[in-house]
Amino acid sequence: MSTIDNPFACKLTPHIQELIDASDAKSPIARQFMPSDHEHINDAQSREDPIGDERFSPMKGITHRYPDRLLLKPTYTCAAHCRFCFRRKKVFEQQKALSPDELIAALNYIREHAEIWEVILTGGDPFMLSASQLIDIVKALNEIEHVAVIRIHTRVPIVASEKITLPLIQSLKVDKPLYIVVHCNHARELTEDVRQACALFIDNGFPMLSQTVLLKGVNNAPDTMIALFRALIQTRIKPYYLHHCDLVKGASHFRTSIKEGQEIMRALRGHLSGICQPVYILDIPEGFGKVPIGPNYLIETTSEFEYHIEDFRGNVHSYIDKHASKKNLLGMLE
Numbered sequence: 001m002s003t004i005d006n007p008f009a010c011k012l013t014p015h016i017q018e019l020i021d022a023s024d025a026k027s028p029i030a031r032q033f034m035p036s037d038h039e040h041i042n043d044a045q046s047r048e049d050p051i052g053d054e055r056f057s058p059m060k061g062i063t064h065r066y067p068d069r070l071l072l073k074p075t076y077t078c079a080a081h082c083r084f085c086f087r088r089k090k091v092f093e094q095q096k097a098l099s100p101d102e103l104i105a106a107l108n109y110i111r112e113h114a115e116i117w118e119v120i121l122t123g124g125d126p127f128m129l130s131a132s133q134l135i136d137i138v139k140a141l142n143e144i145e146h147v148a149v150i151r152i153h154t155r156v157p158i159v160a161s162e163k164i165t166l167p168l169i170q171s172l173k174v175d176k177p178l179y180i181v182v183h184c185n186h187a188r189e190l191t192e193d194v195r196q197a198c199a200l201f202i203d204n205g206f207p208m209l210s211q212t213v214l215l216k217g218v219n220n221a222p223d224t225m226i227a228l229f230r231a232l233i234q235t236r237i238k239p240y241y242l243h244h245c246d247l248v249k250g251a252s253h254f255r256t257s258i259k260e261g262q263e264i265m266r267a268l269r270g271h272l273s274g275i276c277q278p279v280y281i282l283d284i285p286e287g288f289g290k291v292p293i294g295p296n297y298l299i300e301t302t303s304e305f306e307y308h309i310e311d312f313r314g315n316v317h318s319y320i321d322k323h324a325s326k327k328n329l330l331g332m333l334e
Helices: 014-019 028-033 088-092 100-112 131-142 166-171 192-203 222-234 258-268 322-333
Strands: 062-066 069-072 118-121 149-154 178-183 208-214 238-244 279-284 289-292 298-300 306-310 316-320
Touching: 014 028, 062 100, 069 100, 100 131, 118 131, 131 149, 131 166, 166 192, 192 208, 208 222, 222 238, 222 258, 238 258, 258 279
Parallel strands: 069 118, 118 149, 149 178, 178 208, 208 238, 238 279
Antiparallel strands: 062 069, 279 289, 298 306, 306 316
16 A cells, blocks of 8 residues: 555664554644644645755755755655655655666766865764665765765654664764764654764764754643753754744644744744754745745834844843944035
């Protein structure tokens, strides 16, 4: 039976099964991974390719949306299926890893485009490749002169931490910076096994960042976000992005309004350390890229030099931009 035709098809790891509390009807872990009748419901905005990957894919395995960086997707296999996945069509179809010839073509594309400064390995999950496959790809990228930074986006440390081993991590060490960006949506995901897997990366010189998706019924409350971002920092992982949930078919029940997301970000400001705070972003549909959509604290006035500034308590203060005034004065003296 096709997994696309059957929205109830799911894939769990033993670790995720252990985290699901059957007695908790509102389990934030179950909501992320267990099928729901709501997946039959699609609003008019929903789409199969919500962020426009296909539009910017010159060949299989490559998405080149921004001038200086691109995505290399060597596999669409994941350890577990997130119900809100924006690539769910490809992931649920379990498309195969790139063939050797397709991978060579993708790497040659990167070699031929000297503007590419950073390569982001994603998918699917790169850590679902065999160790030798992943190591070979990272080493090949390391040898491309104009590629300065490599990133791996992954959910494996969260859902299948046993796959993260010291020999694998040590084999991934290369000359260029290699960042690990882990997808984590709730503090309950950061079990002791997960923290130990992340520590293996960090202790061996791999900086870690996190990505979180704003999900109704999972983390759309300030206290929940505060607990998550503090737990990440305590695990030595820097919160990087808070994604507004994409317009994925079958995932409309996960979406909040942008206003709700902004209010959550407002609640974090002043009550949560700056190093704990991610950037709230929206991936514009049709492939137009990511933009920050957090609340604005700077309010322009009718005066050319004065702004009103709102603090984290909601109080408004006047701020005079002296630099602008000086520039204007010099203009008048000429």
